[in-house]
Amino acid sequence: MKKNYLLGMALIASLSFNSCTKEIVYVQDGTGVESVADGAQIITLQVENGGDGLATRAGRPLYSAEAKQTIQNVKLWICDNAGNVKYVTTISNWDKDGSTPYTTGGHGRQTTIELADADKLAVGTYKIYAVGYSNNSDYDLTAVTEVKKTEEGEGKYTFSEDKINMVLPIKGGTTNEIGEEIFAGQMELTVEKGKGFKKPIVLNRQVAGAFAYVKDIPYMEGAKYLKLVASAQNQSLVLGNFNSFDLTGNGSGNGENVKYVVNGTNGKADGDYAYVISTIDLNEWFTAIKDEDGDNLIDAGENWKNPYSSDGEGHPTFQKGSAFGGEFVIPFAHVDEKQTLTLQLTNEDGTILRSWKVNLGSTDEQLKQTITCWNSESTNWSTSLSGESSSTYSLVRNHLYGIGTRMNDEADPEQPGVDPDPDPEDPDDKPESLNNKQELVLKVNDNWEVIHGMELD
Known part of the structure; x- marks a missing residue:
């Protein structure tokens, strides 16, 4: 079977500057090496192809760890040390004629921007920001969409990341309180007199992901939903403390380049500690909730x-007899002495008929890490969390936490549109059995950056 890897989404900007000596500068444009005219300043933007799936969202639904992108907009701006915005542009048709596919060093979509005439950058130091987002986003994107070029005079505009310019709340009134896929990154740039320049800016996914892919579901009278619930929930996303490394591989990990960051804020962590991440309606997956063969499992x-x-x-396909639900999640910190994730089998009114604790594996790398968190009171990244455990762990940025294994939206990419029988087992598409299980396995994928193995208890 052809194995597809989640490469994640990255936005790469290669800027090249020629000196007055008329040296020739070359940039990688995704299709080969292209000569750049004398004095040109060029930015190549590249987005690499890195839900309860039944819900309709502005952003794409989460069906698997497959590398995909559906964003329609990319905004880029460049600031000097004083926060003056020297250049800003928005590509509003990224997914169509605003970009083209590329396959060099990865795969995804790209476009090239030339800084010419008054837009050329003078000698100095700069910060470049870029954000990729969906139309009609469930985030309030005012902090991004209203960034504009600095003009002299009374209405002078400056940008400062330290003044919470980059906190994106979920819009009031939306049914989506969990999160939506969005990409962002930043690069520091020094332009020196008489020297060319070429350096990438990488935009990675800014949210976590969580899914349950299961089979052998216990039959219980009145059973209707499988819910993946959490001990906490953040309601705003913080764009900052970026990982500007071009990650490779699908959940293979990149050693010191992997980051563990909780970039969410305005959270909730009270009541019964059961904030729903995704809901599987069993009536959507089975014609009837019944057990006619007497094996105590819902008939498949x-x-x-x-x-x-x-x-x-x-359309996405699944192993016959399975059920799937997943969502992109605004990252949140663990709650001391509270189980982070639980899978619940409930009836229609929410009464819990059975539940499974969802744990990180005891050897998971995240348990060894100190987690960096946004401090909403001091408005900086001053909070560090330790004490991660198998049961009380944080959901961190650009990590995918999965019960079961599902690498592609189609269970067998070589047979599109076909739902495969469960035998023989496919290591790339393997729902977790709930039959007499004491532990569920949850995997975190970091290129998403790393895969964390989770276990059901």
Whole structure:
């Protein structure tokens, strides 16, 4: 079977500057090496292809660890040391004619911007920011969309990351309180007199992800939902403390280049500690909730159905007898002495019929880390968390936490549109059995940056 890797989404800007000696500068444009005209300053933007899946969202739904992108907009701006915005541009049709595919060093979409005439940068130091986002986003993107070029005079505009310019709350009234996929990054740049320059800026995913991909679901009278619930929930996303490294591989980890950052704020962590991340409606996956063969499991076989099969060509497929639910999540810190994630089987009114604790594996690398967190009181990254454990752990940025293994939106990419039988088992598409299990396995994928193995208890 062809194995697809989640490369994550990265936005790479290669800026090249020629000196007055008319040296020739070359930039990688994704299709080969291209000569740049004398004195040119060029930015190549590249977005690499790195839900309860039933919900309709502005951003793409989460069906697997597959590398994809559906963002429609990329905004880029360049600031000097004083916060003056020297250059700003928005590409509003990124997913169509605003960019083109590339396959060199990765795969995704890219476009090239030339800084010419009055837009050329003078000698000095700068910070470059870029954000990729969806139309009709569930985030309040005012902090991004209203960035404008600094003009002299009374209405002079400056940008400062330290003044919380980059906190994005979920819009009031939206049904999405969990999070939505968005990409961002930053690069420091020094322009020296008479010297050319070429350096990448990488935009990585700014949210976490969590999913449950399961089979062998216990039959219980009145069972209707499988819910993945959390001990806490943040309601605003903080863009900052970026990981500007070009990650490679799908959850393979990049050693010292992996970061563990909670970039969420305005959180909730009270009541019964059960904030719903995703909900699987079992009636969407089975024609009836029944156990006619007496094995204490919901009948699969002919009783199973793919709720996406009517979506036409390219719909996600699943192993027969399985069920899936997942979402992008604004990262949050663990709550001391509280189970972070739990999988619950409930009836229609929410009564819990059975539950499973979802734990990180005892050898997971995250348990050895100190987690960097946004401090909303001091408005900086001063908070460091330790004490991560198998049961009380944080959901960190650009890590994917999965129960079961699902590498592609289609269970078998070589047979598009076909829901495969469960035998033989496929290591790239393997739902977790809930039959007499004491532990669920949750995996974190970091290129997403790393894969964390989770266990059900």
